[in-house]
Amino acid sequence: MARVILIALGGNAIKQADEKGTSEEQFRNCWKTTKHISEIIKNLDKEDRLVITHGNGPQVGNLMVQQKLAEGIVPAHPMDVVGAMTQGQIGYMLQQTLRNHLKKLDLNVPVCAIVNQVLVDKNDPEFFGDKASKPVGNFLTEEEAKEMKKNNPDYIIKKVKPNGERCWRRTVPSPDPISNLEAEVIKKLVDAGVVVIASGGGGIPVLEDEEGNYQGIEAVIDKDLAGERLAEIVGANIFLILTDVEKAKINYGHPKEKALGKITFEEAKQYFEEGHFLAGSMGPKVKACLRFLENGGKRAIIASLDKALEAFKGDSGTIIEKD
Amino acid sequence: MARVILIALGGNAIKQADEKGTSEEQFRNCWKTTKHISEIIKNLDKEDRLVITHGNGPQVGNLMVQQKLAEGIVPAHPMDVVGAMTQGQIGYMLQQTLRNHLKKLDLNVPVCAIVNQVLVDKNDPEFFGDKASKPVGNFLTEEEAKEMKKNNPDYIIKKVKPNGERCWRRTVPSPDPISNLEAEVIKKLVDAGVVVIASGGGGIPVLEDEEGNYQGIEAVIDKDLAGERLAEIVGANIFLILTDVEKAKINYGHPKEKALGKITFEEAKQYFEEGHFLAGSMGPKVKACLRFLENGGKRAIIASLDKALEAFKGDSGTIIEKD
Numbered sequence: 001m002a003r004v005i006l007i008a009l010g011g012n013a014i015k016q017a018d019e020k021g022t023s024e025e026q027f028r029n030c031w032k033t034t035k036h037i038s039e040i041i042k043n044l045d046k047e048d049r050l051v052i053t054h055g056n057g058p059q060v061g062n063l064m065v066q067q068k069l070a071e072g073i074v075p076a077h078p079m080d081v082v083g084a085m086t087q088g089q090i091g092y093m094l095q096q097t098l099r100n101h102l103k104k105l106d107l108n109v110p111v112c113a114i115v116n117q118v119l120v121d122k123n124d125p126e127f128f129g130d131k132a133s134k135p136v137g138n139f140l141t142e143e144e145a146k147e148m149k150k151n152n153p154d155y156i157i158k159k160v161k162p163n164g165e166r167c168w169r170r171t172v173p174s175p176d177p178i179s180n181l182e183a184e185v186i187k188k189l190v191d192a193g194v195v196v197i198a199s200g201g202g203g204i205p206v207l208e209d210e211e212g213n214y215q216g217i218e219a220v221i222d223k224d225l226a227g228e229r230l231a232e233i234v235g236a237n238i239f240l241i242l243t244d245v246e247k248a249k250i251n252y253g254h255p256k257e258k259a260l261g262k263i264t265f266e267e268a269k270q271y272f273e274e275g276h277f278l279a280g281s282m283g284p285k286v287k288a289c290l291r292f293l294e295n296g297g298k299r300a301i302i303a304s305l306d307k308a309l310e311a312f313k314g315d316s317g318t319i320i321e322k323d
Numbered sequence: 324m325a326r327v328i329l330i331a332l333g334g335n336a337i338k339q340a341d342e343k344g345t346s347e348e349q350f351r352n353c354w355k356t357t358k359h360i361s362e363i364i365k366n367l368d369k370e371d372r373l374v375i376t377h378g379n380g381p382q383v384g385n386l387m388v389q390q391k392l393a394e395g396i397v398p399a400h401p402m403d404v405v406g407a408m409t410q411g412q413i414g415y416m417l418q419q420t421l422r423n424h425l426k427k428l429d430l431n432v433p434v435c436a437i438v439n440q441v442l443v444d445k446n447d448p449e450f451f452g453d454k455a456s457k458p459v460g461n462f463l464t465e466e467e468a469k470e471m472k473k474n475n476p477d478y479i480i481k482k483v484k485p486n487g488e489r490c491w492r493r494t495v496p497s498p499d500p501i502s503n504l505e506a507e508v509i510k511k512l513v514d515a516g517v518v519v520i521a522s523g524g525g526g527i528p529v530l531e532d533e534e535g536n537y538q539g540i541e542a543v544i545d546k547d548l549a550g551e552r553l554a555e556i557v558g559a560n561i562f563l564i565l566t567d568v569e570k571a572k573i574n575y576g577h578p579k580e581k582a583l584g585k586i587t588f589e590e591a592k593q594y595f596e597e598g599h600f601l602a603g604s605m606g607p608k609v610k611a612c613l614r615f616l617e618n619g620g621k622r623a624i625i626a627s628l629d630k631a632l633e634a635f636k637g638d639s640g641t642i643i644e645k646d
Binding site: 020021022023062063065066067069070073074075077078080081084085086087088089091092093095096099100103104110111112113114115117181182184185188189192194197204206212213214215216 | 343344345346385386388389390392393396397398400401403404407408409410411412414415416418419422423426427433434435436437438440504505507508511512515517520527529535536537538539
């Protein structure tokens with residue numbers, strides 16, 4: 001049976017935490033990342049299909065700083081538009097470097113990144129009161145936080161660290177992805193044998209207004225949860241989440257800490273419900289894996305980017321399977 | 324016979340010259356633009372196909388200003404990366420607004436913008452000496468021009484106006500587009516009935532280095548000439564260039580000035596060779612039309628965005644046909 005693989009790339013695949021984010025750095029990281037992906041493609045059969053998604057946190061952060069600093073001279077754009085820009089930027093870098101690797105390997109597989117909107121529900125709890133959960137942009141002092149609130153009365157600004165001078169941050173809704181607006185196009189591309197890069201940064205968040213029009217909204221969709229929706233669209237049977245750790249862990253930071261190898265869906269679900277995985281970090285990754293398996297997926301893997309091929313072969317990472 | 328139409332949108336389709344370029348403004352312009360396009364789609368037969376391309380000059384300009392002002396805090400990206408960002412931004416705006424119009428018209432036609440690289444020749448004359456011909460960014464004073472040159476020894480800075488305080492500008496190569504790197508993907512999408520938005524801003528300019536790798540280059544490709552390459556890929560028989568004037572003119576600004584209606588390929592070629600059309604303005608549009616007809620196209624139209632449907636029907640614009 002043909003395999004359909006969805007790869008979700010974490011932030012470290014494009015920008016390392018200690019880097020400023022120059023184009024050279026990001027191209028270098030993308031080059032390493034897509035080398036791993038090209039090795040997976042080399043191991044695929046002709047009928048197998050591959051789809052890629054990626055995060056965009058640091059890139060959105062950098063663009064927001066640039067937009068902010070130029071305000072008054074050039075208008076700043078809202079988060080949906082900035083998100084679209086990062087789909088262009090990161091899509092380009094991944095598309096170009098992956099194509100170069102495939103060319104070296106003499107593999108004639110077309111690659112293409114698309115601009116991609118993801119629908120969210122305007123009644124999602126994250127849009128109400130101060131339920132918004134995704135911190136974005138710089139850490140602020142209390143004074144800066146007050147100033148920002150004064151200039152942007154709609155903003156939700158939260159204290160995200162208990163102590164220190166800079167412990168405030170703007171926080172935006174992180175609604176659940178409902179569906180992918182370009183699902184039909186993605187399906188056509190995958191069926192035609194194209195390696196598609198889609199749903200970048202969790203997709204551009206849009207909602208349906210009263211007149212039935214889709215329109216962007218200031219929010220951030222979790223890229224692994226959006227990736228899971230993408231996996232459903234293309235009928236993926238393998239969901240490979242690549243990040244900066246080799247395995248998910250239970251009892252993290254405690255004496256009984258344990259890295260997870262091959263586990264069942266039930267075990268993963270139990271650990272998730274017991275709260276072993278951090279919100280905003282391993283939590284959504286495991287949640288996305290569980291959803292994927294519930295929706296008919298066969299194997300979900302959380303693994304280190306550096307061991308992508310081993311993980312794909314079943315020799316590394318946390319591997320969750322449904323019986 | 325099924326028609327394949329390629330529409331090339333000018334700058335005014337997304338940002339008016341007197342606007343600052345807020346998201347609201349650009350969405351409003353895109354809404355008007357895609358309304359015209361949706362009316363054309365309504366007039367198509369089921370087998371007809373449509374491809375869209377667009378400029379990105381003002382958007383690249385704004386992003387470059389933002390990147391420049393934030394330098395030292397966040398790294399600025401080169402022009403190929405900035406171009407990719409604008410493909411994301413503009414692709415998103417056109418894709419969303421066109422989809423909303425089609426939804427209202429109950430037309431179930433998928434729409435998708437892609438990230439798109441266009442190959443140029445490293446031996447293109449525009450890359451040598453001071454042959455670069457495309458001014459980008461702000462007008463500078465002589466002092467600012469000198470300062471920029473000091474900080475960026477590779478830059479070519481030219482005097483672009485004979486008089487006045489600010490008459491200098493950075494000038495980058497505008498090489499001829501050779502081929503579209505995502506041609507195969509675009510062809511597949513068009514064949515599958517998707518309205519594709521591609522080659523945005525003339526495409527992200529890339530060249531092939533000595534090792535055979537594609538890599539970006541600081542340049543700007545003319546969007547109409549790149550659009551013509553796109554038209555070749557998809558076998559377009561109609562090439563519709565939408566701009567801010569109703570017709571191309573000969574003897575522009577002279578007593579014998581004359582707007583052109585229906586003309587033959589030979590007439591257009593003669594006018595072009597006689598130098599009736601301005602470089603950087605109507606010149607490349609007419610050049611793209613001539614190339615299109617030489618390469619097997621049937622009908623090339625230069626028309627006003629506001630009269631897109633009339634022009635498509637043959638009732639407005641300068642219409643060039645080969646016998």
